[in-house]
Amino acid sequence: MPERSYHHGNLRSALLERAWDVVDSGGVEGLSLRSIARDLEVSHGASARHFRDRQALLDALAVEGFARLNAALEESADAEETFAGRLEAAGQAYISFAVAHPGILGVMYTAKHHPEASAELAEASHAGMSGLIALVEAGQAAGEAREGDAAQLALIAFAAVHGVAMLSTDDLLDGVGPEDAARAVLGFLTEGLRTSSTTPITG
Incomplete structure (x- = not known):
């Protein structure tokens, strides 16, 4: 599946919004950079450019x-x-x-x-x-x-x-x-x- 494209800065906001939803619905234990990057259909490397770690x-x-x-x-x-x-x-x-x-x-x-x-x-x-x-x-x-x-x-x-x-x-x-x-x-x-x-x- 091809990765989604985001304008500069939009990916960070999208990652944060997805992280908010994950914690809201299931708690912090299920939160990881890889999982939210996967949910947004972007690479882990792309997410790591905005957040170095969890x-x-x-x-x-x-x-x-x-x-x-x-x-x-x-x-x-x-x-x-x-x-x-x-x-x-x-x-x-x-x-x-x-x-x-x-x-x-x-x-x-x-x-x-x-x-x-x-x-x-x-x-x-x-x-x-x-x-x-x-x-x-x-x-x-x-x-x-x-x-x-x-x-x-x-x-x-x-x-x-x-x-x-x-x-x-x-x-x-x-x-x-x-x-x-x-x-x-x-x-x-x-x-x-x-x-x-x-x-x-x-x-």
Whole structure:
């Protein structure tokens, strides 16, 4: 069978998209450069010109995952006007992404800790937390969020949301749907971060 031809740059995008689909449907264990090159009907040599090995592919896949997640978080938060509304929307977006793409999320957090993780991945992986800190700081400036270290408050919020996401993907919510669990946790979280909670959290 003749190989498909791709314009410069298109093959890299096609390889990433195919890798995303493979991990989404069957997990990272079934991912290899040779298999996705075969799926796209190109040679392994052609794929190797874009990704030197499987780890480089995973790094790029993690970058793509963080890019999509960060865009979803930003879009969701920007659609709301209040601090509580923005925090809840961002939390729901994170949990929705985790439930829809558990394999991808696993790749994202595993790849970011790999010794050969790229600078691009490091930057992408920190963008979400930076955005969350900025969200808390904006809430504090508007008088809608309690006083305290914004970075620590953001970490508490992330821990709560990520916990719901992991419980959901591991099916450990005893029949409670992820949306209901997220609503309950986020409601408790936003209430705790309101200015009516008078005790500041400090490091």
